[in-house]
Amino acid sequence: MMPETLVEPKDERESRERLPVLLPLPFPGPLDYLPPSADDIPEPGTLVRVPLGRREETGCVWDVDSTVPPDLAAPPGPAIDIRRLRPIRATLDIPRLPQSLRRFVDWLAAYTLTPPGLVLAMALRACNTDTPRPTLGWTRGETDPADIRMTPARARVLGALGNAPRSTGDLASLADASPAVIRGMAAIGLLREAPLPPEAHFATLDPAFNPPVLSPGQAEVAQELRAGVDARCFSATLLEGVTGSGKTEVYLEAVAEALRQGRQVLVLLPEIALSAQWAERFTKRFGAQAAIWHSDLGTKRRRITWRAVLDGQARVVVGARSALFLPFVDLGLIVVDEEHDTAFKQEDGVTYHGRDMAVVRARLADVPIVLASATPSLETVANVEAGRYRHLHLADRHGGALMPDVELLDMRTHPPERGLFLSPVLTDAIEQSFARGEQAMLFLNRRGYAPLTLCRACGFRMECPNCSAWLVEHRVRHELACHHCGHTEPMPPTCPGCQAENSLVPIGPGIERILEESRARFPDARILVMASDTLGSSQATAEAVRQISAREVDLIIGTQIVAKGWHFPHLTLVGVVDADLGLGGGDLRAAERTVQLLHQVAGRAGRAEAPGHVFLQSYVCEHPVMKALVSGDYQGFLAQEAAQRRPGFWPPYGRLAALIVSAHTAEAADRLARTIGEHAPRIPGVQILGPAPAPLALLRGRHRRRLLLRAPRNIAVQPILRHWLAGLRTASQEKVEIDIDPVSFL
Ligand code: ADP
Ligand code: ZN
Secondary structure (H helix, E strand, O other), rough: OHHHHHOOOOOHHHHHOOOEEEEEOOOOEEEEEEEEEEEEEEOOOOOEEEEEEEEEEEEEEEOOOOOOOOOOOOOOOOOOHHHHHOOOEEEEEOOOHHHHHHHHHHHHHHOOOEEEHHHHHHHOOOOOOOOOOOOOEEEOOOOOOOOOOOOHHHHHHHHHHOOOOEEEHHHHHHHHHHHHHHHHHHHHOOOOOOOOOOOOOOOOOOOOOOOOOHHHHHHHHHHHHHHHHOOOEEEEEEEOOOOOOOOOHHHHHHHHHHHHOEEEEEEEEEHHHHHHHHHHHHHHHHHHOOOOEEEOOHHHHHHHHHHHHHHHOEEEEEHHHHHHHHOOOOOOEEEOOOOOHHHHHEOOOOEEEEHHHHHHHHHHHEEEEEEEEEOOHHHHHHHHHHOOEEEEEEEEHHHOOOOOEEEEOOOOOOOOOOOOOOHHHHHHHHHHHHHOEEEEEEEOOOOOEEEEEOOOOOOEEEEEOOOOOOOEOOEEEOEEEEEOOOEEEEEOEEEEOOEOOEEEEEOOOHHHHHHHHHHHOOOOOEEEEOOOOOOOOHHHHHHHHHHHOOOOOOEEEEEEHHHHOOOOOOEEEEEOOOOOHHOOOOOOHHHHHHHHHHHHHHOOOOOOOOOOOOEEEEEEOOHHHHHHHHOOOHHHHHHHHHHHHHOOOOOOEEOOOOOEEEEOOOOHHHHHHHHHHHHHOOOOEEEEEEEEEEEEEEEOOOOEEEEEEEEHHHHHHHHHHHHHHOOOOOOOOOOEEEEEEOOOOO
């Protein structure tokens, strides 16, 4: 008779056999599978192939217990009868996804109300599930060359063989021989195929390679940051310092400390374009390159980098917000540079704030995070005030460089000539900088030639057929373009409204128009345009930076891309063409964002010996934003902002979630928005605003309505939203998108 003890209690067997597997698909949670066999139970994090209907999918064995706080977590779905479960087909020969990443996926999904599989999809996007096939090259074959008729080309090929195998291309160019010669040599056994060595991409970084001599103030801050890394636990630090004070230099010391411990570091930058100059500086400091990560990397490079991060080979990754989803195995530090930048917010697909989620990532990995900025966000400053973050401060520009002088140029008293946009005061100053051999920059955050094209006869405006937005003229490309949906059309020969001829006129400037004006005003100046559409690739950016540093450029004309972290030592004059541009619209952070952006632009001037000067062209010189920019009193400005937002529980003193309802017709959008509004929760302290037409009431052909939920900080909005929308039925063309902590209100 079998002893009793050999029979397992049923629920224990259940829990061992039932394996949750998260698939990169929009299911509410992991699906259950059986292990591949009774003695092969894959651990959480293992990547597996599983059957799904008639397909096969790659997924990740997930954790049984969620670590998401209960107030965020979605309730589990009903469990499927174990007898109906299918086994995992295969486990992949890839190291397991680290627990800190799995927890991050769960957390971000719960916080943003996204199906966790869609978050996992972001983490797996660069995972190469095919068995990597080694690329083959050539090495010496079995045949003895003495036995063969030798030609000069064959002799050169043999001479070009290295210790390690070489690719056909390398060999052909080294030996100046054709691939046909190489194939012929292989056919008679002079050459043999052999796997090429893996690329030595991720060279060792040396923390002692080229450390800077820090000023006493910098050294003190660096010491604090190093201590944070040494503590090997979560802490959040705001590193505040004016542009050029050495924030980068100082946080690189914390990076060095993590490297000494043999751990990994993630540095997030708001803009891909910045990574080239950053990477160059990094290489000078550590003697080898950091791994770069952003959405424009080629597939192969992404796969190599992803795997190198998982193997622990890539030690330092610098990247855009998507680098948050890389499988770090031994993270020791996260840095978010320019933490105030709204580019960290992802608006499409899974909406999340890269800076905030970086803090979560650091907390879940139990490592320190450093948030660096010259103009920290009110969110971060509020966290400092509440004692959640530490505050370190670098007071002065490095090497005694002074902060630029900021001067308001009142356009009412110093107007430009008719049809032009630059005040004579500004153009005279630019001329004088040229005379001194210095560089100048004009900043206007608007691409194209003119933001609006209007009929002088009937007032008709050229609008996008798919969006409630004006079409922007791009004169270089001879077309009108929508900056929201990408729609383009040629400039019509006559007004579409009244058929008048030659009546369409451009209204207002974009940078193309400023370029035109500058060319006419400074015919001898060498002008460079920097905009996201002219600096498409990182090579183009690197080349632009090189030209500026080599003084091959006199005048830079740029959009917001020029504002970010660049270091241009010969630039001493900055002109902001339209300082009022960002102030319009009902955006909660319009003032804060304008101050941050313009402060950042101003910070490009006078970073070396020569002092810098900044002109702000404005029609609202009495606006608090302009006053703050002139006085440089950023803290005072933030205090005013705080005083305005605190009483109404606006962020960061309360929580916001936006619901964006969209449909193919205005009626359907209205109906759905109204239904949602009628079912709005009634909870003390929680306020629902709307529904109202979105400022972009039509976007990409979809009609949009918005609702806004506002709650005090101590109320979690996720369960409220989940409950609110639980019973909602939408037709196939209707959509409700949730944006937690919205940054854009369009
Ligand atoms: P921030 O990040 O605050 O704008 P950076 O770290 O870019 O400042 O420093 C501004 C400039 O000053 C850079 O060119 C940097 O190399 C230089 N710099 C800052 N601190 C030092 C230092 N201790 N020694 C040498 N150069 C420094
Ligand atoms: Zn459009």
